[in-house]
Amino acid sequence: MELKFSKIVSKETRSASISLYGEIGDGDKQVNGHHWAHEFNYLDRNHDNVDVLVNGFGGNVVHGLSAVASIIAGTSQISTTNVGVAASMLGIIALMGDKPKMYDYAKLMLHSPYYEDENGDKTNKLSAKDKKALVVLRDILVRLLMKRGKTEEEVNKILKTDTWYSAEEALAEGLIDEIIVTGRKKELDSLEPMALVAKLNDEYKPKIERKMKTVIAALGLPEESNEQAVLEAVNKLKSEENAPDLTAVVDKLIVVAKAHGTVTDKNEASMRKLATTDFGLFVDVLNLEEVPATGGGTESTRISDVIAELNKSKGGGKSDEKTFGWFEKNDPEALAKMEISDPVKFKALEDADNAAY
Structure with missing residues (x-):
C-alpha cells in the first residue's frame, strides 16, 4: 500500500508512525479521514506499535469519526502524540491512544463536537445522520475522559466551552501520560495556537514535497x-x-x-x-x-x-x-x-x- 501519511520507523520492532496534520475532511487542503483511516488500518494489521502524530484543528465530524473508529478497533499498541496543537476533533484523536503524550510546548483544546455552516458558525440544522454522528462522538469523548479519571460533572464542565490545556496542565489533569522534552519549548511556547500549527505544518511540508x-x-x-x-x-x-x-x-x-x-x-x-x-x-x-x-x-x-x-x-x-x-x-x-x-x-x-x- 502507498503510504501517504506514514513511515516505517523500525522493521525490527515492527513500529510505524502516521501523521494527522491540519484539518480533517474532504477538502483539497484537508486530510481525508476515510483515506487516513484505511492507511491506519493497514499499519495496525502489519505492525505491533503505531504512533499517531497530531497537529491541527478539528474539521469534518464524519471524517473525524472514521479516524476515531479505526483507532478504537486497532489491535496494535497505539500511542498518540500531540506534536503542536490538538484542538476540537483532533483533540479527541490525540487522547485516543493507549498512551497519550504531548510535546512540552504543545496545546490541547477540548469542547463538545458540533457542525459548522458555510460561514464557519455553529449550526443545529442537521440531518438525522449528522445528529447521530454528534451523539456517537460526544459519547466517545465523555467515556474517554471518564476513563481518564474525570467525573461526569467535570466532563460536562470541560465540554461546555473551549477548554485549553498546556502539556503540564494536561498531565496534571490526568489527560496524558507523558510530556516529551523537545528543547524547543522556549522558542514555541509563546506562539498562538494558529501560528503554532502553521509553523509546524510548514516544517513538515518539505518532507512531503521531496517524496x-x-x-x-x-x-x-x-x-x-x-x-x-x-x-x-x-x-x-x-x-x-x-x-x-x-x-x-x-x-x-x-x-x-x-x-x-x-x-x-x-x-x-x-x-x-x-x-x-x-x-x-x-x-x-x-x-x-x-x-x-x-x-x-x-x-x-x-x-x-x-x-x-x-x-x-x-x-x-x-x-x-x-x-x-x-x-x-x-x-x-x-x-x-x-x-x-x-x-x-x-x-x-x-x-x-x-x-x-
Missing part, C-alpha cells in the same frame, strides 16, 4: 506535476500493455543504488521484497531522485531515465485484479462502502490480504 518529487521523477513527469497528474500516470502505467516489467525496473535501480552505496549485498533481498510490496516506498527509501555516476563521471542517473530506457522494449502484463490492497491504495471510499453494503465480499478480500503476510 512527491521522487515519485514524479520515477514516472518521468514534468517537475511541476500535481498529485492528480501522478495518480493518472500511475493508473495509465498499470493499464498499458507495453508497460515496463517491474522486475526489470527493480534490477536496474538495484544496480544503480549499489554503485551509490544505498543497496548492499546484505540488504539487497530486503530491498527487493520492499519493491514488490510498495514500489513507491522502495523508491523513497533508495533516495534515487538523482544518483551521481561512479568512476569519477559527472553525469547522473535519474529514475525516469531508467524507466524510459526499459520502455523501449515491449513487455506484456495483465491488469491487476481488484484486491483488498488495490482498493486501499486506489479507492478506499469504495472499500468503506463495501464493508457496509457487501460485508461478505469485504471479509473475503480482507482475509486474502491478511493471508499474504
Whole structure:
C-alpha cells in the first residue's frame, strides 16, 4: 500500500508512525479521514506499535469519526502524540491512544463536537445522520475522559466551552501520560495556537514535497506535476500493455543504488521484497531522485531515465485484479462502502490480504 501519511520507523520492532496534520475532511487542503483511516488500518494489521502524530484543528465530524473508529478497533499498541496543537476533533484523536503524550510546548483544546455552516458558525440544522454522528462522538469523548479519571460533572464542565490545556496542565489533569522534552519549548511556547500549527505544518511540508518529487521523477513527469497528474500516470502505467516489467525496473535501480552505496549485498533481498510490496516506498527509501555516476563521471542517473530506457522494449502484463490492497491504495471510499453494503465480499478480500503476510 502507498503510504501517504506514514513511515516505517523500525522493521525490527515492527513500529510505524502516521501523521494527522491540519484539518480533517474532504477538502483539497484537508486530510481525508476515510483515506487516513484505511492507511491506519493497514499499519495496525502489519505492525505491533503505531504512533499517531497530531497537529491541527478539528474539521469534518464524519471524517473525524472514521479516524476515531479505526483507532478504537486497532489491535496494535497505539500511542498518540500531540506534536503542536490538538484542538476540537483532533483533540479527541490525540487522547485516543493507549498512551497519550504531548510535546512540552504543545496545546490541547477540548469542547463538545458540533457542525459548522458555510460561514464557519455553529449550526443545529442537521440531518438525522449528522445528529447521530454528534451523539456517537460526544459519547466517545465523555467515556474517554471518564476513563481518564474525570467525573461526569467535570466532563460536562470541560465540554461546555473551549477548554485549553498546556502539556503540564494536561498531565496534571490526568489527560496524558507523558510530556516529551523537545528543547524547543522556549522558542514555541509563546506562539498562538494558529501560528503554532502553521509553523509546524510548514516544517513538515518539505518532507512531503521531496517524496512527491521522487515519485514524479520515477514516472518521468514534468517537475511541476500535481498529485492528480501522478495518480493518472500511475493508473495509465498499470493499464498499458507495453508497460515496463517491474522486475526489470527493480534490477536496474538495484544496480544503480549499489554503485551509490544505498543497496548492499546484505540488504539487497530486503530491498527487493520492499519493491514488490510498495514500489513507491522502495523508491523513497533508495533516495534515487538523482544518483551521481561512479568512476569519477559527472553525469547522473535519474529514475525516469531508467524507466524510459526499459520502455523501449515491449513487455506484456495483465491488469491487476481488484484486491483488498488495490482498493486501499486506489479507492478506499469504495472499500468503506463495501464493508457496509457487501460485508461478505469485504471479509473475503480482507482475509486474502491478511493471508499474504
